Structure formats: structure tokens, C-alpha cells
Amino acid sequence: MKKMLQWIKEHVSYFKSIFIFSVVIIVFRELLSISKTISFEQLGNIFQDLALWKIVLMFLIGLVAVFPMIGYDVILNKILKQKPKKMFLIESSWMINTINNIAGFGGLVSIGLRSEFYGKEKDGKKVVQALSKILIFLMSGLSIYSLIAFFLVMFGHTNDYLQQYWIWLIGGGLYFPVVLIASLIRKDEYIGDIDNQTRAGLILTSFLEWTGVLGSFILIGLLMGVKLNPLQIIPLFIAASVIGIVSMIPGELGSFDIMMIVGLSALGINREVVIAWILLYRLFYYIVPFIIGIIFFIKNLSHSLNSRYSGIPRELSTELAHKFVVFLMYFSGIMIVLSATIPEAFSQLNWLKKLNPLSFHIITQLPAILLGFLLLIMGRGIAARVKRAYLPTIGLILITLVYTFIKDFSWGVIIFLSLLLVIIVFSKRELFREQLVYSWEMITVDGIIFLALTLLYIVIGVYNLPTFPHHKNRFISFFFFPSEKIWFSGFIGILLVTLFSYLFIRYLEGNRFKMGSLLDEDRVLSLLTKFGGNTDSQLIFLGDKEMYIYTDQNNEETVLLQFKTLNDKCIVMGDPSGKKEDFPAAVEQFINEADKWGYLPVFYEASEEVVMFLHEFGYDFIKMGEEAHVDLPNFTLSGKKMKSERAVMNRFTKENYRFEVLTPPFSKELMQELKQVSDEWLGSRKEKGFSLGFFSENYLQRGKIAVVKNQENQIVAFANIMPTYTKEEGTIDLMRYNKQAPSGVMDYLFISLFNYMNDEGFTYFNLGMAPLSNVGTSKKSFIQERIAYLVYEFGSRFYSFQGLRDYKEKYAADWVSRYTLYSRKSFIAYVMIALLIIDNAPIEKQKKMHGVRRILRNRYQR
Template identity: 60%
Template sequence: MVEKSITWFKAHLNKLKIVFLISVIIIVLFELSTIAKTISVEHLAIIFSKIKIGNILLMALIGSISVIPMIGYDLTLNTLLEQKPKKLYIFETSWLVNTLNNIAGFGGFISAGLRSEFYGKQIAGKKVVRALSKILVFTMSGLSIYALLSFFLVMFDDSNHYLRQYWIWLIGGGLYFPLIFCLSLFGKGEYLGDLKSSQRWQLIGTSFLEWSGVLISFISTGILMGISVDIREVIPLFIAATVIGIVSMIPGELGSFDLMMIIGLSALGTPKETVVAWLLLFRLFYYLVPFIIGLILFFKNLGTTINLRYKGIPISLLKELAHKLETFFLYFTGIMLVLSATIPEAFSQLSFLQRLNPIRSRVIVVFPAILLGFLLIVTGRGISARVKRAYIPTITLVTLTFVYSLLAGFRISTGIFLALLLLFVIFSKNELFREQLVYSAEWMTIDGLIMGGLGILYIIIGVYNSPKIHHRHHLPDFFLFPSEQIWIVGFVAILSVAFIILLLIHFFKNKRIEIGEPLDEMRVQHILQSFGGNPDSQLVFLKDKKVFYYNDGKEDTVFFQMATFNNKLLVMGDPSGKKADFEPAIEALIDEADRYNYLPVFYENSEEIVMILHEFGYDFIKFGERAHVHLPDFTLSGKKMKGQRATFNKILKAGYQFDVIHPPFSAETLASLKEISDEWLNGRKEKGFSLGFFSEDYLQRASIAIIKNETEIVAFANFMPTYSKTIGTIDLMRFSPTKAPSGTMDFLFINLFQYMRDELELDYFDLGMAPLANVGTSRKSFTQERIAYLVYNFGSRFYSFGGLKEYKDKYADKWFPEYVLYSRDSWIGYVMIALLITDNAPVQNTKNYHGLHRFIFRE
């Protein structure tokens, strides 16, 4: 019968434990609810209100310091495991393990699991279990020592008659330490008996200090509350209540311990409300606050681990999110300040505006509200642009806003909001890396709409509130202004702030620094001759663009051609030089531009560059197509070339000849070419950037193809060195409208194709790009491409894009797409306007640069 009972008991042990736990919880909850009915909430509130803030901070400090001794467990554990992790790692993980175990309890199972995870990953499982068993067994030794001391204090002190009823719990808890000590000293088991003497005393000392810290935290909390504390009574009661709580196995001893302390301290003369407040503060500052610190340390370590695992992306995303929130709060606060001065009645009548407004001042002072509001928006722009110079002004303005809210009727919610905003600004200092503010058209649009809208709203409300104006329609009450005089003060503030805004923006802009350097012919020639170029590389010698050089640490290997418009760094064509260095060169250019607050726009780029820039987060649109003629297959025979063949033979019979002349060219030759160019231009201003123009220095750099009759030259085209053995092209193509016969362009092209194929042995002739060819014309085209088509098509004064594509199609064998790539921070409309203006801007006249527009075949 006995054996059956034992077998049944073992089989149902887990269920019995659950029933026991639930029973204890029910009894405790019942007793607590009974006690709660006798507690006055008002009295409790009075108790809390009487505690000084300094005392509360001291409670938190003592509670946090009291947790520190438990770190000794983990130092000993790592000694047992024969490993030496960093001390900081032990401190942070141990803090988390112990503070979580304090709250959760469950007999130390949680601490065992966490310690195994933090310290036992590289150790054999059995060794970890043995070490953990030694740690867990000794965690209660300090409590047991205090239980023994309390037992003797209760039994031999005649003043502790009430506490003698707990003697059984105190002696029961007190016997734990001698038993464990003897087992560890004389036992032979591997789970307890093989402890070294130093390790044994380390664990005992750690446990004793731990429970000393608990008692100090509890007693000091009572003293700081102003309670008269008798240590001889409090310590035995606290130890007995703790033992009972541990036996109950309720997580954190919640309930059973509290019940015992409320009953016991009340019996000893402390009011119940005071005991409840005492326990709440003790649990807050010994359990909860250290646990929150532990969580922060945990997420710090977890975040560092995750960040390393995912190559820094999580932290980068968090920083970006924090930066955007900071910008939003600055704009939001500024807008709310201005609105509160513009429609003050709305903020007093409409509840949703009251809840929305972070600056809940009881009195709205118009002048500083408008001044601070607009300036916060401007500093928000500086922070959004990540400008270094925005840091101090932003901190100053947030501080002034705090002072304003304090003087105008301070609220705690306002203080918390502004304090958090100030912390955002302070901790974002490292995110502010740009040397200057370049106010982009996009930013001007956003800020103009916000600040302009606020200013116009203020003026309109002032006009409607004027007693001299009569209205047909009744205005809502919240549009009414307190007085005309106050409105005038606000209007003066707007005029004043406009001037201050200009000064602040000027300060953010700093000394304007542009990207790139003037042409250095030796550096460019070294790159082109060493690593090659492309059909656009020769345009660098026009000297109308700046050049960005990339050096691999040993020599220059890549260069870019660029011009600046507003904050757009317009990069012309593919980079020239060593293809293997294109990606690092592009990254270097983007980083340099980012430092000085420019956004690169890459213009007329191949698919190869598109794929590189896409990895850097750039969007792209197709901008047109580049035409190539396959020279080995070129022929005038066949039905397709019937018209070109007839034109070619007609001009040839008329006595016109094709020839190629080589530099250096005489002054007479250049003068003749200049005359043809001026006649062809017919007074029009010419363009630069992606276009060549008439320059004696530029023309002297390559051969020139001419069409002439017996007496004079009537057309010409200069060769464009491509620094390639497979492809050739030309740049300027000019003819005399009065002297050159009809069809001269076709005659020149056909001769060029034959010459480059037969004399230069090239494979392709580059006819240049047809802008907007097959771009944005379909109903299913990307919106960006359709916008680009509209802007560029309506903005160009020279081109007939459709005709250009049709003309080149007569000869082209292949069409290659060309793209515009731009940052996602740019708006495509403004990108196209920048390209349009830069590409169509007239070239400045200098001694060597004459106004002449390049012939359309290049673009």
C-alpha cells in the first residue's frame, strides 16, 4: 500500500506542485484583497507626496548599489568554468541575470538558463551543469546565516514576543547553511563536493553580501521615508517573510512576502498605508529600477551582436530613424508655436489641438512664439541637412523654447517633450558631418510652403480681424484674434524673423566650397593614355567643366567631368580611366559630394554605370539612346541606302571632295573654319557642358574632316579621340548654309564611315545620343520618365528630338540606352530643370572660346 502511494505521488508530483502553487496564490490574493479594503488610497497619496525628491533619488541609488554584490556569483562561475571573459561583459550580463531572477524567481531556474546561455556556449554541457549547481546551492547561504542570527535574536530578546511565532521558519531557514556547508566540505559528489576552499568562501561571502544589500535597501527605504525603524524587529520579520515567500515558490515572492510584512509591521505599530508605500518603493528601487537597467544593458549587448552580424545595418537604420524623428519634432514644434500665436483661440477651444500641441503654455506670448517657431523650422532644416553648424543654434533654440514655456506657464508634459528633443539633438551630434548647407530647390519648396503658408495665414487672419473690414460670412470663433495691437506685434515678429532667418541660413551655408578642380592636362592625359577613355572624354579639354580625380593610393586612375547647379552636382557621361576602379571612384565622388551637401546627378550613363550606382541607392530613368554604326558592314549598296547613294554621287560629281587634315592648323585654316561656324550659328548662343563648341585650343588637339571644292572649305567636323581601338566619333559638325550643297551632312558622314573603317580600322562609329528617344511616350512609362520628357522637350529651344532619332536611324545598326541617375532625395522635375539649364546655358566668351553651338548629331 505504501509503495503504491509513493509511486502515485511520484507520478503526480508535477501536478501536485501546480495545485500547491495555485492554492498559495489564491490564499495570498484573498488576504491581500482583505487588507486592501482597509487601506486608504488618499492616505497613501499623502505619504508619497511627503517624500523629498532627494530621498527618492537616494533610495534608487542604494537599491542599485545593493544589487552589485551578486556579480560575485558570476565571477566565481567563470572561475569554475576556467574561462576569462571581459569584466565589462560579466558585469552587464550578471546584472541582467540577477535582476531578472529577483523579479521572476522560480527557484533560480531562470538564472541557471541565462547563465548557461551567456557563459556556457563553449563549454561541455555536463561541466556547465556542475558549476551552476554549486552556484545555485550557495545563493541561499547568506539568507540562512541571517535566519540563524534572527532566530537567536528573537528567542533571546524579551522585547520580540510577537516575532517568536516565526521561530520555526527562522530555524528551518537557518539550518540550510550548515547543511550545505558540511556537504560541500565532506561530500564527495562532483556536483558539490569538489569545491575549493577559496571558491566556497567566495560564494558564501557573495551570498552574505547579497542579502545584506537586500536588508540595507529595505531598511534605508523606510528610514528615508521618515519611518521610525527598529532594526531588531525589522530584520527577523523580513528574513522570516522571505523564507516563507521562497517556500511558496511564487515568482519574486510577490504576495506572500508582502502579506507577511504588512501583517507583521502593522502589528509592530506601523500604519498599513505606510507599510504598503514602503514595500512599493522597496520593490521599485531594488527590483524594478535595476531590472530596467539590466534590460538596457541586455539590449545594448544584443544590439551590438545583431549589428555586427548584419554588418552595421541595424544601427545605421536606427540612427536614420532617430535623425528623421529629430527633424520632424523640430518642424512640428516650430509649426505649433507659430500656429499657437496665429490662432490662439483654436488651441483653447479645440481639444485635438490641445492634445497635439507639445508646447502647452497657459499664456501665449506672440512675439517669442513666432520668433522661436520660425527659427526652429530653419534649424530643423539644418539638422535635416546634417550640417555641423546647425548643432549649437539648435541646442540654443530648444533651450530658449524651454525657458519660454517655463515663463508662459510650464507643464510637465512640455518639459519632458523638450528634454527629449534636447537629448535627440545632443546625441545626434555625430550625425552632423556636412561642412555647409546648400539650400536645394526641393528644400526651398518644402520650407517655402510651410513658412510662407504660416506667414500668409497670419496676415489673412489679421485682415479678417480688422474692425475696418466688414464680412458677409461669420468667421469661426477660433479665427478671432485677441486684439489688433497684439496682431501688429506678431506681424513685426514675422518681419524680424525673416531677417534673422536669412542670417541663420547664411551662417549654415558657410564659405561655399564646390567639388572638383580646374583641368590639369598632365593628370588627365596620364589617365587617358594609361587606362583609356570613352567618346565623351575629350570634352574635358573644353575647360568649361570641373574635374574630379580619383587616386588609388599610387596614381590617378579615374576622372569625372562635372558642373554644379544649386545643390546638384551634374556629372557628365561615364567616368574615364581604369574600369576596375570605377566603383571605388564613384563611391569617393559620392562621399566627397555628401560631405559638402551636394547631390550628384549622373547624366548620359551606360548600363554598366547604372548597375554600380543602383547599389549606392540611386534611382534612374532612361534618357535616350546612343546610335552605333557597325563599320565593317557599312555599304551604300542596297535599296535602303538608295537615297544616300544618290546624294553622295551628286555631290561628288559637283566637284566636292572629302579630306582629313591634321594638327597643327594654321591661322588661315582656323579662320576659315571660324567663318563657316559663325555662318552656321547665325547669331545663336551656343551651349556647353555635354556639347563641344568652337575653341582653337580644342580643335588643335585632333584631326579635322573637311568638305571642300576647288577653292574653299564648305563644311568640317573635328575628330573626337575615344582612346579606344574599336570606336570612333566626331564632335563639331559645321557647314556653310550658303556655300555647301544640299546633302552635305550625308556626304560627310558617309566619307567618315569609310575613312574610319579603311584608314583607322575601327569597328564602330558613334553617332551620339538621341535624347528622349523611346522615353516617356508610352502610357505605361514610368512617371519620372514622362516628367523628364515634358520638362526637357518643352524646355529645349534647339532640338527636334523626333527628327534627330529619325535621321540617325538611317545609318545606325545598334541603339544603346543611356540613363540619368539621381539621388532619392532629389525630385525628378528639379533634376531635369537643372540639366536643361546647364546643358542649354550659353558658353562664356573668352579669348579662346567663341560663341558657337555644337551640331546636333553629338546629342
């Protein structure tokens, strides 16, 4: 025996799992049984005859009737001397009692569930003792009502039909006195040992429970307009309930229904009215509270699983719920508009009609068009996860529900809208964005849907013109429309929706918040000087980009990102600058903040280190080219390979050309001379910015400038040395020469720079990127990179990609890959277009944009 008990203790978790699984099976079977007794078509007809306020009141009566049962759980936790959170207690109790109402078995199911929910942290014996006290008093309320009903039958003016149930009533009535006496006499820990307050509380709770059961049935009948005598109904209802409990039939199905139908018919109530009465009672006392209980069950179960598995289940479920609700809203909107556009198709093809979840029978053209397009518009807000879309979407669904109740009651529509409403409420956590940035991707998707539906509607209108030659074939018959007047009302709806769409998008956009802040030169310089930078860091001083500075836990500014915003894309130039240990935290913070405000970062010309980190954030990447690095300590002009470069250096030396490195500050005369060289080099071309420097005195004053001078001491070529705020890497930005410069001047300049930077202690020289170099050369490369390879191959006739690679190959000891990373939510075509616009926009246009931004910046929050 001891071995058996020990084995049971060791495998108690398995028994609990079997119990829970059994309850699920029982509940599922009983729901199927109830569904067979409920005719949704009949309920629809019943609701059409009832006023809305009566239906709402029945709903509230059902909820109030269930509420007293929470008293059992309050008393149980008091006996166990534990204080669970009030919300947990209410939700758990509601769930247990409503499941028990469906499952039945004389309250045994509720005892098992209470043990699972409240007894985990208590000794098993104490839990069993406490539950036994609850169990014996569960039916005391029904027993008290049995005694009352017995006296009504024997001594009241009841129908003769009710006299036959006196034996059941006296049998049920004896239960309470027997249990009460047993609890008073016995001193054991299971039935006895109950203080008077606990005993009174259990009796009162049971009495209120059965008052709720009986009261809900009678009140629903009164709201239906049934002429009834409560003194006649009470004995019949109690007798039917006692027989159902004794038979242990879940939910008292079958025997209860038969007794009530026969008994109420004998009392002179129409049989059809009785069936409707029982249907409504089943719905509002059993089904509706049970659905709420299931919601509580899912919530508690998800909380438990979420805690166990580090929050992944909640994130996954809310993400799936969000995607599902977006699909439902878009799908429903499209189907409703189509049903209003080609009504004949929906009437002729049953499969198409079944696809429409909101298929109204009496809905007019204007509301159908409005509702369909409004669902699409609201769907955009939900799809974009914007907080502002939540309440308007809830309002639209509630208005549609009211419209359904009033105009065209349909169970299918009500269930669908209720499901949609629940999912939206459940996925509210997914709506975290503060604003909508209406991206090109969104405009494309919405534009295709809206334009296709609108064009189809216009085509239908043209086809139905009296002057249009109609064809008699089956397909074209779908285009027939009831009348021009109805079509015109729908067209007016489309115009109204267009206006509403614009206003709603503006509402979702709010006061556009711009990421980052304008350049603060002192803050940036302080950060770069202290923590270092890279070859792109100096580009921030061009002033054509915003800055984003990360502050660590010690409130110290440690990382800088420079970026420019176009549409919803924050295009970050190069790798972050500053303290490398903080790069992951800074990039993560930037991505999260951008996500909050509806932007999608794009990282342009990023290193492999950034690629590996961002890949974990769901970023895709495409190789943009390779960067040429010159090994300065080992660079030499000796050898056959460098023969032509040695010749260039000898020639420039013989002709008395000089290489000099000038240190700021520079005089106005020098800047003017450099400007003339730059303008001559540019010719008719326009300056570009973002990833390249442009001629700006303020920018050039921030670093050394390497120049090549001729025999007359005139500057014929120059390059500004970019401060990298590190001794490891050196590079230049602007490379300009005039028409007087001899051929090979840039080779002379570069070789001189290599020698100079090697003397300065730099490890390598960055010659910059060769665009599309070694991109997509493998058959296994990404399709985007394979397309880029074609651009590289065939684009060389317009832009010398290969020539640039070959030129840098002379000096490069190593090639380092550079990538563009973008969110999977972005279309790669739009990412490339954004890069093309930003990277190639003439600087004059950018300055104008900056000017406009300064004028309008008071409209934006920063």
C-alpha cells in the same frame, strides 16, 4: 533512459528557446502586475514634491544597489575558466540580474539565463556544476540579514508588532549555516568542491547584494523625508523578503507590499507615505535598472543577429530608428507649434490633445513656439544624417527634460523624451555625413512646413485683433487666443527661431567641401592614353567641369569621372573613362564619398551597363533618348535609300569642294578662320558647355579637325574630331558652317568622315543622341518617361526632336539608349531643372562662375 537522454541532447536548442520564451512571458506578466501597483499620476505628484537632486540621487542609489550582483558572474566565469570581455560581462550580468529581480522564482531564472550566456562553449555537466555552486549561495546574504534581524527582534528595542515574525527570521537565518556546513562537508562536484576563496566571494557578493536591496529602500525613505528607525525597518523588510522568496512570487509582489504597508503603518508612518515609498523603491530598484538591462539585451541580441545575417539586421534597425526619430521630431515640432497657435482646439478636442506628445500644462507661449520650431530644425539635421546635429539635438532634449521636471512634471512627456533620446543615441551610426548641403528638396519640405505654421500663427493674430469681425461658429472659435500680449511673445519666438534656423543651417554646412578637383590635364591625358576613353572623355578638357580620379589598390589612377555640382547634385557627364574593370569600384567610391559630404550624384546620358549597376544603389532612371551609331565597315552609298546622299557627294565633287583632316598644332591664322565660321554659325546664340563642346582654342588644339573647303580654298564648314582613345568608336563635337556653305554641306562632311574613319580602322561612328527619341512610347513606361513623350510630341514645334531623329536615321545602323540616373531621395522635377540649368547655361556665365570660384576657392577645402 539512454534514448531519452539522447533525444534531449538532440533537441536541447528547442528547450532553450522554450526557456527564453517562458522568461519573456513571465517578465511581461510581472511588468503588467507592477504597472497595476504603480500609479503614474501618483508618481507625478510625488516627483513634484521632491527636489531634482533627490530624484537624481535615488536614480544613482538604484544603480549602485544592483551593481554588486555582477560578482556572481565574475566568479562563475572564473570557475568555468573563461575570460569574456569586460563590457560583455558587465552588460550580460546587469541584464540577467535585473530580469531575475522582475521574474523572481528564487533565482532559478538567473541560473537559466547564465547557462545560456556563459555556458555555450563549455561541457554541459561542468556548467551545471558551476551554476549549482552559485545557486546555493544566492540567498546567503538574505540569510545573514535574517539572523541579524532575529537578534534585533528578540534582544533589541523593536516594536511589538515585529515580534510575530521571529519564526520567519530564524527560518531564513538557518539557511546560511546549513549551506555553509554542507559545502564544507560534502565532496561532490555540485555542492562541495569549492575552494575557500570562491566560497568567500559568493558569500560576500550575496551579502552586498542584499545590503544594496535593504540600503536602497532605507535611503529612498530618508530622501523622502520619512522619520524612520533603521533598527525597526530592517527586521520588517527582511521578514517580508523571506516570505516573498519562500512563496516564489516573482518580484515578491503582493505579500511584500502588504506586509510593508501594514508593518510600516504599525510603526507610525502615514499609509500614503508608505505607498509612495514603495512606489519609488519599485521604480528605482526594479524598473529603471530593468530598462537599462533591456537596452543591453537588445544590444547583445542585435549583435548576435547581426553577425549571423551579415550585418543586415543592424543596418535595417538603424535605418528604421533614424526614420522613426525624424518622424517623431517633425511631428512633435508641428504639434507643439499648433498647440501654441490654436490652444482652444487642443482644449476642446481630446483626440487632438492626445496627439501632442509634449502637451505641457504650464508652458508659456514663447518657450512653446521656440521648442516646436527648434525640434523641426534639429529634425532637419537628423534627417540629413549630419554628424554636427547629434550633440545639439541631445542638448535640446535634455534641456526639455529639465524644463519638464522643473516647470510641469509629466510622466508622458518624460517617457516620450527619454524614448526619443534613446532612439537618437541608438541611431547615432546613421549620422555619418560631414556637412549639410541644403538641397532644393529640403528647402521645399521645410519651407512648406515653416511657412504654413508661420502664416497660420499670423492669421490667428489678425483674427484676434479687436477690429476684426468675429464669428460665433464652432470652427472659428478655435482661433480665439488668450491675449494679444501672449500672441506677441509667440511672434517674437518665431523671429528668434528664424535667426536661429539660419545660424544652425550655417553651422551644419560648415566649411563647404567641394567634391572632386580642378582639371589636371597631364593626369587626365595619362589616364586616357593608357586605359582608353569614350565619346565623352574629351569634354573634360573644356575646363567647365571638375574631375574625380579613382586610384586602385596598386595606387594607380585608372578611372576618370567628370562632373559639375549644382546645389546638392553632382551631375556626372556620360560613362566613366579608363579601365572598365574598375568602373564599379570607382562609381561606388564616388557615390559613397558624395554621400559622406551630403551630395547626390546624377548620371547624365549613361549607358545601359551603368544603369544596371547603379540600380543596385537605389537609383531610379529615365530614358533621355537614343544614340545613333553608323556601322563603318558596312556603310555604303549604294541603293535607293541613299540616292540623295550620292547626289550630294557628286555635286560637291563637281563644284571642287574638298574634304581635309587637319592635324594639330594649328596656326593662329587657321584658328582665326575657324573662329569666323563659328561666330557666323552662332549668330546671336550663346555658346553652351557641359555635354557639348564650345569654341575654345585650347580645346580644339587637342584633336584633329575635319574641314570642308570651297574652290577658293576657304573653310566653309568644320567639325572637330574628338579623341576617344580607342580604335572602336569615332565621333565629332562642334559642327559649324558659315553662310557661304551650300546646302547639304553637313551631309558631305559626315559621309567624308565615315570614309575617313573607316580607313583609320574605327568600327562605328557615333552621330550623337536624338533627345527623347523612343522615350515613353509604351503604355507601361514610367510616368516620367510618359511625360517626356508628351514633350517629344508637342515640343517638336519649338525644337525639331523628330527632325533630328529623321536626319540621323539616314545613316544609323543601330540605336543605343541613353539614360539619366538619379537617387530616389531626389525629386525628379529638381533633377531635370538642374540638368536644364547646367546643360543650357551660356558659357560666358559659366566662365564668370569659374572666375568667382577661383576668387573664393580659398574658402573651400578640396
